[in-house]
Amino acid sequence: MEYLREVLTRQVGGYDQLPEVLQIFLPMLLACLLCLGLVALIPLIAIWAERKVSAHMQDRLGPMRVGGWHGWAQTIADGVKLLLKEDIIPAQADRLLFKLAPLVVFAGGFAAFVVLPFGESFIVSDLNIGVLYIAAISSLGVVGIIMAGWASNNKYALFGGMRAAAQIVSYEIPTVLAILTVVIPVGSLSMQEIVKAQSGSVFNWFIFQPVTFLAFWIVFLGTLAEVNRTPFDIPEAESELVAGYHTEYSGMRFAFFFLAEYANMFLVSALATTLFLGGWHGPGFLPGPVWFILKAMALVFVQMWLRWTLPRLRVDQLMHVSWKVLLPIAFVLVLAAGTLALI
Amino acid sequence: MQVEAYAGEEMVLNMGPQHPSTHGVLRLELETDGEIVRNVIPHIGYLHRCFEKHAEKVDYPGVIPFCDRMDYIASMNNSLGYALAVEKLMDLEVNERVKTLRVLMAELNRIASHLLSVGTYAMDIGSFTPFLHCFREREKILDLFEWLCGARLLYNYNWVGGVSHDIPDGFEAKTREFLGQFEPVIAELDKLLSYNKIFLERTANVGIISEEQALSHNVTGPNLRGSGIAWDLRREEPYCGYDTYDFEVPVGLGEYGPLGSCWDRYYVRVREMEQSLGLIRQALDRLPEGDVQEHIPRRVRPAKNEVYDRTETPRGELGYYVVSDGGLIPFRVKVKSPCFTVLSLLPAIARGGMVADIIAIIGSIDIVMGEIDR
Numbered sequence: 001m002e003y004l005r006e007v008l009t010r011q012v013g014g015y016d017q018l019p020e021v022l023q024i025f026l027p028m029l030l031a032c033l034l035c036l037g038l039v040a041l042i043p044l045i046a047i048w049a050e051r052k053v054s055a056h057m058q059d060r061l062g063p064m065r066v067g068g069w070h071g072w073a074q075t076i077a078d079g080v081k082l083l084l085k086e087d088i089i090p091a092q093a094d095r096l097l098f099k100l101a102p103l104v105v106f107a108g109g110f111a112a113f114v115v116l117p118f119g120e121s122f123i124v125s126d127l128n129i130g131v132l133y134i135a136a137i138s139s140l141g142v143v144g145i146i147m148a149g150w151a152s153n154n155k156y157a158l159f160g161g162m163r164a165a166a167q168i169v170s171y172e173i174p175t176v177l178a179i180l181t182v183v184i185p186v187g188s189l190s191m192q193e194i195v196k197a198q199s200g201s202v203f204n205w206f207i208f209q210p211v212t213f214l215a216f217w218i219v220f221l222g223t224l225a226e227v228n229r230t231p232f233d234i235p236e237a238e239s240e241l242v243a244g245y246h247t248e249y250s251g252m253r254f255a256f257f258f259l260a261e262y263a264n265m266f267l268v269s270a271l272a273t274t275l276f277l278g279g280w281h282g283p284g285f286l287p288g289p290v291w292f293i294l295k296a297m298a299l300v301f302v303q304m305w306l307r308w309t310l311p312r313l314r315v316d317q318l319m320h321v322s323w324k325v326l327l328p329i330a331f332v333l334v335l336a337a338g339t340l341a342l343i
Numbered sequence: 344m345q346v347e348a349y350a351g352e353e354m355v356l357n358m359g360p361q362h363p364s365t366h367g368v369l370r371l372e373l374e375t376d377g378e379i380v381r382n383v384i385p386h387i388g389y390l391h392r393c394f395e396k397h398a399e400k401v402d403y404p405g406v407i408p409f410c411d412r413m414d415y416i417a418s419m420n421n422s423l424g425y426a427l428a429v430e431k432l433m434d435l436e437v438n439e440r441v442k443t444l445r446v447l448m449a450e451l452n453r454i455a456s457h458l459l460s461v462g463t464y465a466m467d468i469g470s471f472t473p474f475l476h477c478f479r480e481r482e483k484i485l486d487l488f489e490w491l492c493g494a495r496l497l498y499n500y501n502w503v504g505g506v507s508h509d510i511p512d513g514f515e516a517k518t519r520e521f522l523g524q525f526e527p528v529i530a531e532l533d534k535l536l537s538y539n540k541i542f543l544e545r546t547a548n549v550g551i552i553s554e555e556q557a558l559s560h561n562v563t564g565p566n567l568r569g570s571g572i573a574w575d576l577r578r579e580e581p582y583c584g585y586d587t588y589d590f591e592v593p594v595g596l597g598e599y600g601p602l603g604s605c606w607d608r609y610y611v612r613v614r615e616m617e618q619s620l621g622l623i624r625q626a627l628d629r630l631p632e633g634d635v636q637e638h639i640p641r642r643v644r645p646a647k648n649e650v651y652d653r654t655e656t657p658r659g660e661l662g663y664y665v666v667s668d669g670g671l672i673p674f675r676v677k678v679k680s681p682c683f684t685v686l687s688l689l690p691a692i693a694r695g696g697m698v699a700d701i702i703a704i705i706g707s708i709d710i711v712m713g714e715i716d717r
Contacts, residue, residue: 155356231541309470311539312468314700
């Protein structure tokens with residue numbers, strides 16, 4: 001943001017003549033708009049990509065008509081359709097919570113974009129507790145999910161909400177522990193510091209180092225569960241719970257849940273990219289932000305690939321994986337990382 | 344699973360009749376304690392179309408389209424049972440070509456039915472891709488049927504004394520082509536789904552039907568064979584010359600858990616598709632010459648008598664009890680449904696499982712509500 005302000009001061013005539021408040025406020029607004037644009041644009045691309053990926057895995061074509069080239073405008077058309085739909089709130093629902101829930105879920109994903117280091121100077125705010133901030137703010141989504149499940153006054157939605165809460169809380173723990181194995185050698189929670197620690201050659205990326213290599217898989221699985229993707233998609237398990245916590249939602253409110261899901265998919269992939277895949281580092285022929293988005297999108301693709309290949313776990317098996325498999329491994333990894341740091 | 348540790352207050356969850364995975368319009372009343380199901384009460388009758396009453400109002404051949412509509416997934420097999428029952432009632436013998444064609448179509452239809460069962464089962468467990476792969480293959484069989492008799496789902500093909508159409512030119516080659524390309528798909532299905540770790544976790548320890556339970560509830564078909572009992576009417580009481588074909592009766596072996604689990608039933612269906620492939624090949628190889636309609640009586644008027652005949656449909660033993668009073672219209676047609684008997688076992692095997700297990704069990708017993716309600 002400081003960089004943005006500097007650019008504005010240099011490039012825009014008379015910018016430094018503006019009142020001090022505006023000088024601070026305008027870059028903030030611009031950064032916010034940029035974030036919002038990304039949060040809206042990335043899911044649009046990801047949803048289209050998911051439909052294409054799933055279609056090709058299933059011997060279909062997927063959307064082909066809207067917009068001409070391979071149906072690229074399908075998601076936009078769907079979005080417009082959802083906007084125009086009637087806004088239905090069940091009669092017995094808790095109206096306030098029902099309306100608030102999609103916004104809370106969406107805000108959680110949106111706020112986390114603030115600390116994503118897209119490039120060397122392409123970051124809204126390089127907080128010195130960036131990693132912690134992401135872990136905290138992305139858990140806000142679960143509050144929204146419980147709100148949705150409770151407020152819908154539907155048993156399936158309630159089941160979905162409860163499952164989501166249990167699942168996200170359990171998977172948060174191994175994930176954060178695994179993230180610690182990166183934080184320990186870097187010695188900082190700032191996202192940019194973590195990326196800079198991986199500069200130089202590809203082999204400085206944390207995924208190519210023994211302890212953090214294992215941690216990468218824990219983070220990947222844990223975040224997969226946090227965004228409720230197959231094989232951990234039990235909160236919205238279609239064949240059991242109809243649509244889980246968003247069973248009663250329609251129109252734009254449903255679209256918010258949908259956007260949030262895909263924004264979160266990108267978010268956790270971007271987090272893994274920052275922590276383990278060298279962030280925006282990459283060969284010089286492409287700029288940093290492009291590398292960052294490419295790497296994150298590659299992880300998003302892996303998530304889609306898994307979704308269209310694997311069946312779904314059961315609730316107790318899911319808990320088993322988190323508490324009895326991932327958590328002990330994560331503890332051992334933290335110990336190993338600590339020992340290595342001491343030596 | 345230590346379910347007692349989580350005991351709490353009970354909640355009644357109404358699953359169906361409009362639910363993505365109750366396979367039609369089945370309604371289940373679940374008494375749940377958190378995720379654990381304390382009791383299951385199935386409610387049926389949402390698809391009741393008065394089959395048996397209709398059968399008393401139309402002439403003998405006129406019942407066949409109603410038979411098709413019972414188990415609409417396996418119409419060829421349904422009408423076959425009825426046609427055989429009426430032929431038995433009339434002491435009518437059909438020629439070899441008709442018999443072979445009936446076997447051919449029944450087995451093609453069996454593959455189509457099992458594909459749907461296996462595919463939707465994959466979807467119930469949460470895996471979407473095998474579902475579409477299965478439907479892609481099923482579509483090819485439906486195309487063959489459409490070519491054969493003009494209908495894709497409800498064929499009215501097996502008539503009393505013959506079949507409605509002889510196979511068109513080139514049908515044999517096209518069927519062989521399908522068989523050739525379908526065989527690797529089964530291997531692919533095994534790799535993608537059958538031996539998938541998560542799929543095994545979800546199904547191999549769930550919904551166990553013991554041998555005794557299966558026999559006492561008259562469970563039949565793949566569900567019975569999943570419990571390890573090699574009983575197949577095609578083998579035990581051959582009809583349409585099944586005794587002259589070479590095929591095996593796959594049974595559940597309990598390789599990945601207790602015998603009679605959901606996985607065993609699923610796996611029996613996959614293996615049965617392979618056996619059906621062999622049966623179709625043999626039928627195509629021997630296909631004798633003949634007129635498929637030469638024995639069709641101009642007027643079906645059986646003497647006063649009654650008969651019970653049963654055949655092996657993809658879902659199990661389908662029995663027709665046909666009573667004639669000597670007139671043109673059947674006095675009574677009673678159907679013994681294989682799905683109904685296995686559904687009666689659902690509460691016993693589902694109790695104490697989790698909500699997700701209910702889905703796994705319903706999918707694995709492969710019921711069609713059209714046949715239960717009729």
